[in-house]
Amino acid sequence: MPYKTHVLMRKICLLLLFVVVQNGIFAGPEPKKKESKKPKKVIFLIGDGMGLAQITAAMANYQGRNAFERFPVIGLSKTSSSDNYVTDSGAGATVFSIGKKTFNGAIGVDSLGKEQDGLFEKLKRNNWGTGVIATSSITHATPASFYAHVASRKSEEDIASYLLRNNCDIAVGGGTKFIQNRKDQKNLIAELLASGFYVSTDSALQKIDAKKYIQTLSPNGMKTMQEGRGNYLQKATQMACNNLTKYHGKYFLMVEGSQIDWGGHDNNFEYMKAELLDFNEVINSVLDEAMRDGNTLVVVTADHETGGLSLLENKNDKLTFTPNYSTGGHSGIMVPVFAYGPGAELFAGIYPNTEIYEKFLQLMNLNGISKTRK
Helix, strand or coil: CHHHHHHHHHHHHHHHHHHHHHHHCCCCCCCCCCCCCCCCCCCEEEEEEECCHHHHHHCCCCCCCCCCHHEEEEEEEEECCCCCCCCHHHHHHHHHCCCCCCCCEEHHHHHCEEECHHHHHHHHHCCCCEEEEEEEECCCCCHHHCCCCEEECCCHHHHHHHHHHCCCCEEEEECCHHCCCCCCCCCCHHHHHHCCCCEEEECCCCCCCCCEEEEECCCCCCCCCCCCCCCCHHHHHHHHHHHHHHHCCCEEEEEEECCCHHHHHCCCCCHHHHHHHHHHHHHHHHHHHHHHHHEEEEECCCCEECCCCEEEEEECCCCCEEEECCCCCCCCCCCEEEEECCCCHHCCCEEEEEEHHHHHHHHHCCCCCCCCCC
């Protein structure tokens, strides 16, 4: 073969090889994406009003275990509502329940005020246990958003009546006045008992072994940590987990550190800090059990930040900081999301708060669950 022809053939072969490689003709099949392991239990902890500044400040000199540092996956959630860049707790928690942005003050309804099929409804149709634990009343905005559907968070007697729909197996917190001696004279306790609930209105947390139960420990909200509430939230959470495991196997439990928010509204740093440290211990307890169990997904986030807290230089002691509040209301900054357990990797990144609901649906195989399924 003449030299020039040989060179030309070599160039053609190299060109063909380049085309083959570029188009993947010799490549094997596309590798399958690794599916996330599905959890059998989900514990969703909401620190109401808890932003990065609150966590940073409360844990700055804490000598115990920092639960937030134990999470392998961290994300950021955008918190705006449908009608306001700065959300309230009603819209901020409703988005976790129905996966849609809604207006401030709404509970379990969309931006048009229409009731939406919520996470708890889907869970019950798929035979999961459900529950809410809070340091507020059980009818307050965040817990209410998971089982009720009303246009106004102020309609707490109406919210309590939604417990009769049996989408929430366990509810523990304050709020006795919304189920007993109500303004509408309705005897909700009798109806709840008839519906199969064990109901306690004792001021002390009762040890209960029941498939469905409601405990209200105070007329409205609970005591603060500074007033001596103690480890109520941790004990109530552990008892709920035990009962949900025993009677349902699979379950979703929402636990709210409600009063982190209230300390922020008061611009009371010590109040907020005491509540967040209590929440930290609850998270530690939940993580310990999740690590032993191996089938529990733990997700921690906030519905919004409260107080516009910043940590400024303390000129008298430069190794500490001065807490500074810019508002008595909420702010619109992103809030952190922490995740551990099966499917935790889905919660990394930056996303709108609606995606937290979508991730739960995916991990609990709830997509496409029919409204008529029992």
